[in-house]
Amino acid sequence: MANKPTFEYQPPKVKTGDLRTPVEFYEYQANSGPEPGEKQDRLVHSCFAEVYSPSMKDRDVLNTVSTERAVTINIRDTKGEYLPSNKDYVLIDDYRYKDLMWNIVEVREDFANNAFITILLAVYGHGQE
Template sequence: MGKPSFEYKPPKVQTGSLRTPVSFYRYKPHSGPEPGEEEKEILHICYAEIYNPSMKDREILNSIETTNAVTINIRDTKGEYSPTNKHYVEIDDYRYKNVRWDVLDVRNDFENNAFITVLLGVVHDD
């Protein structure tokens, strides 16, 4: 008998790859006396794997003016939290201190439902 025709391939992203804390948030209108003030509402905090955008991500970025972009992988929360393009992200890393990232694209992993890939970009400077 020969070797089976299939071989186990470990997933590209593993739990040990998720090392950087990230916070997803949105702004909601502030109920204070000053008009136009917004209040930051934290939606989800987790660990992520961060890397430079792939070729697939760069195709999306071609249509959006960004000054900086990264791609992150987070654990799929099975519906507890789903990122959208109305959310923002803070990455807890000294290289990205005080950077507000816009969620540009979200890709769910329908194969094994383990991770969500999120493309982030800086669309405007504060």
């Protein structure tokens, strides 16, 4: 009798139950008057996310920018309803990140699984926008 190949189930790295922290994505525009800066324009997407410290791969990306703080988030893939852009800002609804507006540094789609999007966020250091 021939031996049958055995396959071991590999659970996904991220599960829906891991998405516990509310996040909101905002689109910003430059101020219309003579004053420099930006104003909060509109909420473009809100969802739940898994928030964690950046991995070594993420830290390599962060070496190119001056950051005060950084986190990585996983959100469910919106299937085109919302596409994260580095022009958007993110608010994380958690007491540890109160009053911080996060810039999107990098977006990584999972083409193999097509279930989640990984987003690297940072609060830029002084002198960068």
